[in-house]
Amino acid sequence: MSRVTYYALRGAGCVMLICSLLIFASPPLHAQGSHRAGLVVQFGDGTVVTRCIGFSEDEISGEEILHRSGLTVLFDYTSGLGTRVCKIEADGCEVPAEDCWCQCQGIPCRYWTYFYVVDGAWHYAGLGSSNRTVHDGDVEGWVWGDGRASPPLLTPDDICGTGAEVKPLTPAPSPVPPEPNATANVVQLLPTPPDSNPPPDERTTVTATGSPINLSNYAAFAIIVLALGGLGLFLYKRMA
Amino acid sequence: MFHPVAWLLWLGAAVLPAMFSQNPLYLGIVCLTAGIVYAVIRRRSPLAQSWSSFLKLGLTLIALTAPFNALVVHAGRLVLFTLPQAWPLVGGPITVEAIIFGASKALSLFTLLLLFAVFNCAVDQSHLLRWTPAFLFEAGLITSIALTFVPQTLHSAQEIREAQAIRGHRFRGVRDLLPLFVPLLTSGLERAMQLAESMEARGFGGSLQPLSPRREALVKVATAMALLGLVSGFFTVTYFQGQQALGQVLLILSLIALALAFNIQSQRVRRTRYRHGVWQRRDTTLAAISAGVAVTVLVVRACTRASLTYYPYPPFSPWPPFNFLLGGALALLVAPAVLAGTRREQAQQPTPILAGEP
Numbered sequence: 056m057s058r059v060t061y062y063a064l065r066g067a068g069c070v071m072l073i074c075s076l077l078i079f080a081s082p083p084l085h086a087q088g089s090h091r092a093g094l095v096v097q098f099g100d101g102t103v104v105t106r107c108i109g110f111s112e113d114e115i116s117g118e119e120i121l122h123r124s125g126l127t128v129l130f131d132y133t134s135g136l137g138t139r140v141c142k143i144e145a146d147g148c149e150v151p152a153e154d155c156w157c158q159c160q161g162i163p164c165r166y167w168t169y170f171y172v173v174d175g176a177w178h179y180a181g182l183g184s185s186n187r188t189v190h191d192g193d194v195e196g197w198v199w200g201d202g203r204a205s206p207p208l209l210t211p212d213d214i215c216g217t218g219a220e221v222k223p224l225t226p227a228p229s230p231v232p233p234e235p236n237a238t239a240n241v242v243q244l245l246p247t248p249p250d251s252n253p254p255p256d257e258r259t260t261v262t263a264t265g266s267p268i269n270l271s272n273y274a275a276f277a278i279i280v281l282a283l284g285g286l287g288l289f290l291y292k293r294m295a
Numbered sequence: 296m297f298h299p300v301a302w303l304l305w306l307g308a309a310v311l312p313a314m315f316s317q318n319p320l321y322l323g324i325v326c327l328t329a330g331i332v333y334a335v336i337r338r339r340s341p342l343a344q345s346w347s348s349f350l351k352l353g354l355t356l357i358a359l360t361a362p363f364n365a366l367v368v369h370a371g372r373l374v375l376f377t378l379p380q381a382w383p384l385v386g387g388p389i390t391v392e393a394i395i396f397g398a399s400k401a402l403s404l405f406t407l408l409l410l411f412a413v414f415n416c417a418v419d420q421s422h423l424l425r426w427t428p429a430f431l432f433e434a435g436l437i438t439s440i441a442l443t444f445v446p447q448t449l450h451s452a453q454e455i456r457e458a459q460a461i462r463g464h465r466f467r468g469v470r471d472l473l474p475l476f477v478p479l480l481t482s483g484l485e486r487a488m489q490l491a492e493s494m495e496a497r498g499f500g501g502s503l504q505p506l507s508p509r510r511e512a513l514v515k516v517a518t519a520m521a522l523l524g525l526v527s528g529f530f531t532v533t534y535f536q537g538q539q540a541l542g543q544v545l546l547i548l549s550l551i552a553l554a555l556a557f558n559i560q561s562q563r564v565r566r567t568r569y570r571h572g573v574w575q576r577r578d579t580t581l582a583a584i585s586a587g588v589a590v591t592v593l594v595v596r597a598c599t600r601a602s603l604t605y606y607p608y609p610p611f612s613p614w615p616p617f618n619f620l621l622g623g624a625l626a627l628l629v630a631p632a633v634l635a636g637t638r639r640e641q642a643q644q645p646t647p648i649l650a651g652e653p
Binding site: 282 | 320323324327328330331334335363364367368369370380393396397533534535536537599600601604605606608610611614616617618619622623626629632633
């Protein structure tokens, strides 16, 4: 057996081993009916919005919860280490014109802080939303603040209503739960829920560039490149 | 060809868009101008070999960064395929946007590499060292020794290798390198001794104007205090937004103190020049164009930061924005190639460093 074949076989063996490990390590992916998770968002002026998010997967990421909530959220994907939440509705920073943490450049510091409920108490999230997995019955919290204030403590039943049917993939209109003890400071910020879950590719918001493709701009770019190329050729000929 | 300071200005102007922008269109224009400048000045430079290694390194960067970004960032509308969610970190949709963004991030690094490769070809390091400020004379000396040390070492390594090969020694593994290293080490030590002796013989350090001990201590304390003030001033300005004014006063005061200390240090060094650099008219033109481009980029960044940045992820368009005027301004960076003249002209013109020979 030649050396090249040996190394090729060895490499293929490694790849197969890794693949099989990944396949066996991954949990079975069958949907177990509809799950639900609660979302509590507290804005800078103290108003709180709750959403009940239904999902058919076993687990989804915290980022996906925000995507499906129907709230207008701006994410920063540029770091490569995870997703940052820059703006929810009106509070936050306008990426990419501003830094994602534009109001946290020193003291005072305000950004979208991330919490989740563990054993009936809020915990400041050590990981970003894209790295957190949300399971059935979890409650996620977002607060525009410095990380010390946690959102009002609500159970999934408070948010989704007891025994209420959960529509999968639909941003529940979050009727303000009728329980008086929990809803003292829960205000419905958006009276009309957004029209039935826009899929991500149809979500239209303000674009920085106006129309998606501005052909005249690209024609200008092509002219500049062609002119430079011609100049380069001329100069090269002159040198020779 | 051009004065080293004019080249430095050109480099400074060209580096700005690569640092501030990830927009592939602007970066592409800068890369193209760098390529043209290289093609024109290439024949004159002995350092031109470094160009291809810079190019290879940059292309490797792009080939690594784009797939990596696509694997870890799962955002965007144009989904190519989806990896299983259960796979840690890489699971999720693989999107065109993530590939484009990774590639354009790498392109900005590639542009920087390219610009420095052109600068390396254009300017001899020893000419550049003449422009180190006088208060840094020791650092300049050390740099110049280091710059000559590396090629000398490589040269003697080649010589030893050839000599050993003639004796029948073959270099196959790590263990065979011992007969190369031992003579290399001894010859390096020998050269260092020679250098020290020749520096001693030329009276190194003797040309320094002596300071009184009190004054020397004062300069040292002032430098240390000013640097400390500079750091704490930056910290105050960036971290405590309430004490902006205090931080700025601290910054200005420490900058003045630092300038004074450096000035006193510089006065100690007397420099004589055997050859003088010549600043020609085209150096002025190049400097003016470079300054214009730099100011344009800085003004655009200060006014509308969004027009320089590139963010392909939703809700924004994956098509990069492009401003004709800014693109045209960046295309002016081709100036060194245009101003360099024909080859015959260049051959007739003396290089600036040799020109002022008395």
